[in-house]
Amino acid sequence: MTFWxxxxxxxxxxxxxxxxxxxxxxxxxxxxxATPSAGDTILDGVVLPGLANAHSHAFxxxxxxxxxxxxxxxxxxxxxxxxxxxxxxxxxxxxxxxxTYAEMALAGVTSVGEFHYLHHVLDGGRDGxxxxxxxxxxxxxxxxxxxxxxxDTCYLHGGLDADGYQPRAPAQRCLGDxxxxxxxxxxxxxxxxxxxxxxxxxxxxxxxxxxxxxxEIAAVASWVREHDAPLHVHLSEQRAENEAAxxxxxxxxxxxxxxxxxxxxxxxxxxxxxxxxDEIARLATTGTAVCVCPATERDLADGLAPVxxxxxxxVPLCVGSDQxxxxxxxxxxxxxxxxARLGSGRRGVLAPADLVTAVTAAGHRALGWDDVGLxxxxxxxxxxxxxxxxxxxxxxxxxxxxxxxxxxxxxxxxRDGRTLVRDGRHVDVEVAAALRxxxxxxxxxxxxxx
Numbered sequence: 020m021t022f023w024x025x026x027x028x029x030x031x032x033x034x035x036x037x038x039x040x041x042x043x044x045x046x047x048x049x050x051x052x053a054t055p056s057a058g059d060t061i062l063d064g065v066v067l068p069g070l071a072n073a074h075s076h077a078f079x080x081x082x083x084x085x086x087x088x089x090x091x092x093x094x095x096x097x098x099x100x101x102x103x104x105x106x107x108x109x110x111x112x113x114x115x116x117x118x119t120y121a122e123m124a125l126a127g128v129t130s131v132g133e134f135h136y137l138h139h140v141l142d143g144g145r146d147g148x149x150x151x152x153x154x155x156x157x158x159x160x161x162x163x164x165x166x167x168x169x170x171d172t173c174y175l176h177g178g179l180d181a182d183g184y185q186p187r188a189p190a191q192r193c194l195g196d197x198x199x200x201x202x203x204x205x206x207x208x209x210x211x212x213x214x215x216x217x218x219x220x221x222x223x224x225x226x227x228x229x230x231x232x233x234x235e236i237a238a239v240a241s242w243v244r245e246h247d248a249p250l251h252v253h254l255s256e257q258r259a260e261n262e263a264a265x266x267x268x269x270x271x272x273x274x275x276x277x278x279x280x281x282x283x284x285x286x287x288x289x290x291x292x293x294x295x296x297d298e299i300a301r302l303a304t305t306g307t308a309v310c311v312c313p314a315t316e317r318d319l320a321d322g323l324a325p326v327x328x329x330x331x332x333x334v335p336l337c338v339g340s341d342q343x344x345x346x347x348x349x350x351x352x353x354x355x356x357x358x359a360r361l362g363s364g365r366r367g368v369l370a371p372a373d374l375v376t377a378v379t380a381a382g383h384r385a386l387g388w389d390d391v392g393l394x395x396x397x398x399x400x401x402x403x404x405x406x407x408x409x410x411x412x413x414x415x416x417x418x419x420x421x422x423x424x425x426x427x428x429x430x431x432x433x434r435d436g437r438t439l440v441r442d443g444r445h446v447d448v449e450v451a452a453a454l455r456x457x458x459x460x461x462x463x464x465x466x467x468x469x
Contacts, residue, residue: 020436022402023059024066026417027051028375029394033065033418041400044435049396062404062431064412065420067375068392069129069401069434070348071382073310074251074289074339077116077156078107078137080454081461083344093257093319100342101190104137106464112137113155113162115461118453120163121445122346126426127403129434131165132339132386134224134251134289136172138205139193149205150212157219163448164439168386169213170251171206172224173239175199179229181266195226199235203242210246220387222249225281227256228264228272236279243285249387251310252276255298256290256321273298282307287337287385291329292322299325299332308335308385313354315341326359327368336373337382347426349405352378356422374421404431 020041027037029049038059040048055061081103086096107115116133123131137152153169160167174195177187187195196202210221223243225231231239243250255261255272264272273294276282282305289310291302302309311324319342329336338351352374359368369377380392391399406428407417415423432440439446 021056021059022062022066022433023053023055024062024402024404025064026407027066027394028068032372037066037394039394039400039402041436044400044437046394046396046398046400049394062402064407064428064430065405065417066394067127067403067405068379068394068398069383069432070127070378070403071337071386071388071392072123072128072131072340072348073287073337073382073385074312074341075119075123075131075133076342077119077133077159078103078112079342080119080122081115081458082342085462093321096319098190102465102469103461104193105190106461106468107137107193108140109151109155111457111461112152113159114453114457116156116159117162118448118450118457119343119346120160120165121448121450122454123340123348124163124165124432124439124445125429125443125450126346126348127405127429127432128348129165129401129403129432129439130168130383130386130388130391131160132168132170132222132249132251134170134172136174136194136224136226138174138196150208153209157213161218163445164434164437166388166391166434167219168222168249168388169209169219170222170224170249171202171209172226173199173202173235174226174230175202175235176230176232179263179267181263183267184232195230199238203238206242210248220248222251222387224250225252225276227253227260228268228275229260233268233275233279236276236281240279240281248285249385250281250286251385252281252286252288254288254291255293256316258293261293271295271298273301277301277305289339289341290316290321290324292316292324294325296328299328299334302329302334303332306335308337308381310337310339310385311351311355311358312339312341313351313358314345314347318342318344323358323362325362326355327363330359330368330373335381335384336377337385338378348378349421349424349426349428353422371419371421400433400436402431402433403429406430
């Protein structure tokens with residue numbers, strides 16, 4: 020299979036007239052300055068490597084457009100999230116996640132990191148199959164055609180205040196585990212069951228220092244090192260988390276993670292909004308990456324992540340759509356620069372190449388896919404063709420298209436040489452209809468349960 024790209028983003032930057040040969044799902048030749056030949060599949064516009072959504076909670080997609088009626092805060096939004104979580108079954112999760120992942124594919128996403136803490140299905144007061152939800156997510160990703168890194172999340176406590184760790188509230192019963200051994204048993208079982216798979220892998224996550232104590236964080240970090248797996252953690256999304264950690268444990272969340280051995284090149288801190296200079300230095304020194312989720316952080320009034328200071332310190336950056344208030348990874352990448360501008364008062368903190376790296380190679384590295392996200396020989400054959408003749412991109416310099424394009428400009432998506440999206444439509448899923456149906460069912464169940 021051979022593709023000819025009008026413009027393509029290679030490791031050295033944008034090139035014109037690029038022919039790409041694919042065999043067995045990998046790039047076997049990449050030739051710039053070529054002319055199209057008979058038999059080539061023509062990709063107009065700017066072709067990027069596959070995009071990575073480094074932070075997703077698929078079931079949050081049911082909340083889009085349903086939490087704005089009474090204002091509130093992150094904490095009031097969380098109550099509605101709990102209400103949705105409480106009615107979900109593996110079948111409903113599979114349908115919701117399949118539609119959510121298919122929407123990501125329309126936006127150019129070929130790999131997703133699912134920060135998975137929706138672990139337990141209560142049946143008559145007893146837990147069902149502890150792997151049921153994870154298996155549902157794997158089937159959903161396969162239906163949508165995207166690659167999955169399942170970040171099995173350790174979530175043991177209901178919160179943290181000046182008095183210490185609090186027990187899980189009834190609304191959190193389906194989300195967390197009762198103890199560390201339960202988490203470890205499940206993640207070990209998943210790792211064994213999925214070992215060697217080409218489309219899915221298992222990583223770990225610490226929900227937050229609010230939900231996992233320092234000695235428990237150290238145990239999760241040890242598992243990650245033993246299995247050479249990625250580790251993700253929600254970090255300082257809200258100021259209240261910092262205040263609670265200081266009051267109860269006498270240290271910032273970043274310092275707690277560092278002293279527990281949880282920072283390092285395998286680790287990605289998600290959000291990292293409220294960090295001081297010492298905390299940023301700890302991330303930089305340890306090689307810890309940061310996943311910024313600009314649309315979610317705006318929607319939940321979290322604040323502006325200090326992107327300019329991360330960039331100056333050399334902290335690797337990637338992006339995620341988190342609660343899916345919108346599913347547009349090009350917009351999330353652009354949000355890095357927009358947040359940097361608002362925080363620093365200057366333009367051009369991040370170059371277009373930096374944004375492309377964040378949404379492609381850096382995001383895939385954060386998810387444990389080192390052979391994805393670069394358009395080079397030997398890499399997996401993921402391609403995303405972004406139109407340059409739509410209303411939003413017409414007249415733009417192709418080298419700057421990442422600063423103006425959005426999900427609606429994605430025309431073709433290829434993963435491992437297989438076309439997922441053609442002419443802006445998913446080849447297997449009627450995305451809008453699937454979302455409309457499953458979201459309506461979720462809220463019908465929420466209303467029946469209330």
